Amino acid sequence: MARVGLNAERLTRAGAELADEVGFDKVTVSALARRFGVKDASLYSHVKNSQDLKTRIALLALEELADRVAAALAGRAGKDALAAFANAYRDYAREHPGRWAAAQLELDYETALGSAAVRHSQMTRAILRGYDLAEPDETDAVRLLGSTFHGYVALERAGSFQHTPRTTEDTWSRILDALDALLRNWPKA
Amino acid sequence: MARVGLNAERLTRAGAELADEVGFDKVTVSALARRFGVKDASLYSHVKNSQDLKTRIALLALEELADRVAAALAGRAGKDALAAFANAYRDYAREHPGRWAAAQLELDYETALGSAAVRHSQMTRAILRGYDLAEPDETDAVRLLGSTFHGYVALERAGSFQHTPRTTEDTWSRILDALDALLRNWPKA
DNA sequence: TAAATTACCTAGGAGCATTAGGCAAACGTA
DNA sequence: TACGTTTGCCTAATGCTCCTAGGTAATTTA
Numbered sequence: 257m258a259r260v261g262l263n264a265e266r267l268t269r270a271g272a273e274l275a276d277e278v279g280f281d282k283v284t285v286s287a288l289a290r291r292f293g294v295k296d297a298s299l300y301s302h303v304k305n306s307q308d309l310k311t312r313i314a315l316l317a318l319e320e321l322a323d324r325v326a327a328a329l330a331g332r333a334g335k336d337a338l339a340a341f342a343n344a345y346r347d348y349a350r351e352h353p354g355r356w357a358a359a360q361l362e363l364d365y366e367t368a369l370g371s372a373a374v375r376h377s378q379m380t381r382a383i384l385r386g387y388d389l390a391e392p393d394e395t396d397a398v399r400l401l402g403s404t405f406h407g408y409v410a411l412e413r414a415g416s417f418q419h420t421p422r423t424t425e426d427t428w429s430r431i432l433d434a435l436d437a438l439l440r441n442w443p444k445a
Numbered sequence: 446m447a448r449v450g451l452n453a454e455r456l457t458r459a460g461a462e463l464a465d466e467v468g469f470d471k472v473t474v475s476a477l478a479r480r481f482g483v484k485d486a487s488l489y490s491h492v493k494n495s496q497d498l499k500t501r502i503a504l505l506a507l508e509e510l511a512d513r514v515a516a517a518l519a520g521r522a523g524k525d526a527l528a529a530f531a532n533a534y535r536d537y538a539r540e541h542p543g544r545w546a547a548a549q550l551e552l553d554y555e556t557a558l559g560s561a562a563v564r565h566s567q568m569t570r571a572i573l574r575g576y577d578l579a580e581p582d583e584t585d586a587v588r589l590l591g592s593t594f595h596g597y598v599a600l601e602r603a604g605s606f607q608h609t610p611r612t613t614e615d616t617w618s619r620i621l622d623a624l625d626a627l628l629r630n631w632p633k634a
Numbered sequence: 635t636a637a638a639t640t641a642c643c644t645a646g647g648a649g650c651a652t653t654a655g656g657c658a659a660a661c662g663t664a
Numbered sequence: 665t666a667c668g669t670t671t672g673c674c675t676a677a678t679g680c681t682c683c684t685a686g687g688t689a690a691t692t693t694a
Contacts, residue, residue, distance in 0.1 A: 259641055259690065286681055298642050306682065362603050395611045396619045400593065402605070407596025408588070414551050416591070419566070422584045430585045430634070437632040443622050448659065448672055475650050487673045495651060
């Protein structure tokens with residue numbers, strides 16, 4: 257009964273890899289146990305249950321994504337920062353579709369507060385420092401950016417843009433132009 | 446063995462109701478059979494399998510949503526049309542969260558082509574007639590609107606905006622102002 | 635090296651998806 | 665109205681996933 261050396265962290269990382277390979281919704285306790293060559297029941301010493309496992313993967317993904325975005329944002333401002341943020345987000349979803357899906361998992365309030373989701377909103381706010389927005393416009397703009405980036409990646413990944421010939425690259429680039437223009441000329445209340 | 450009178454349509458409608466009550470991901474063949482007081486196996490004379498059932502619910506939701514949007518759009522143009530479209534979409538998600546989730550189901554290419562998703566993109570394009578956009582800007586704007594509305598509703602429903610005091614109503618209204626302004630001043634390529 | 639810990643196992647129950655084959659209710663028709 | 669056909673729902677059975685309880689052997693600690 258050679259021990260494999262399981263622990264919560266290894267399970268989480270392997271779960272994230274599995275998610276990227278087969279989709280986050282197909283990450284199951286069984287599939288993960290299979291991957292380690294152990295019985296399902298063995299995982300329950302390390303994670304509480306299936307939900308716990310998924311939450312851990314989501315938190316890992318949020319951290320990774322926040323790190324990437326932070327790195328991309330370093331030393332940039334204005335439209336440069338906007339594009340860096342947006343591209344880091346979209347590229348992550350492209351390279352790690354399963355993890356990106358995991359990051360969309362609904363966390364309960366406390367878990368969310370302790371997660372990297374906080375850094376995400378802080379960084380989104382940081383972008384807006386390059387533009388001239390006072391509250392509550394800044395909050396509205398944060399929400400607009402979050403919605404648009406999330407929505408674009410979600411629809412693009414779902415194939416919703418495939419029915420039209422224009423490449424999603426070109427549209428993406430023009431949408432960044434448009435958002436930059438909008439932030440520079442945010443309408444008065 | 447009194448017959449209950451099942452058929453694909455009744456199952457689909459009941460499935461949609463169930464989705465609104467307990468969430469689309471909790472719509473299972475078993476749960477639906479339970480609701481009709483029949484055995485699981487009985488449903489398989491009417492729907493091919495679980496995936497088929499979910500697809501039918503998704504198609505129903507897309508139809509309903511398209512009908513609502515069409516009604517809201519009738520006789521409106523410009524910002525009026527933009528707001529009507531956006532509000533119809535958001536209100537539907539609010540009133541029918543399970544169906545809205547169903548409408549996000551990824552359909553295979555052929556199914557999507559035969560669905561009301563086509564009407565959705567046509568109607569989004571129709572909104573833009575009130576603005577002065579030539580291709581490929583129009584396509585880019587269609588994609589922007591779709592992304593933003595979808596993203597906003599998804600994040601709002603997931604509770605992502607709850608950490609900030611500003612109401613999501615106020616932000617929504619200002620985002621519509623902002624999008625209107627953006628469409629009127631779409632940046633040159 | 636003995637004791638305590640713990641990593642993984644076996645066994646088993648419950649729910650969901652699905653197929654095969656059966657019986658009786660409903661329907662069409664003579 | 666009786667007869668045959670269709671079909672709606674059933675029983676039975678399999679396989680997969682989630683999860684708990686309790687055991688044994690490998691590892692760590694004293």
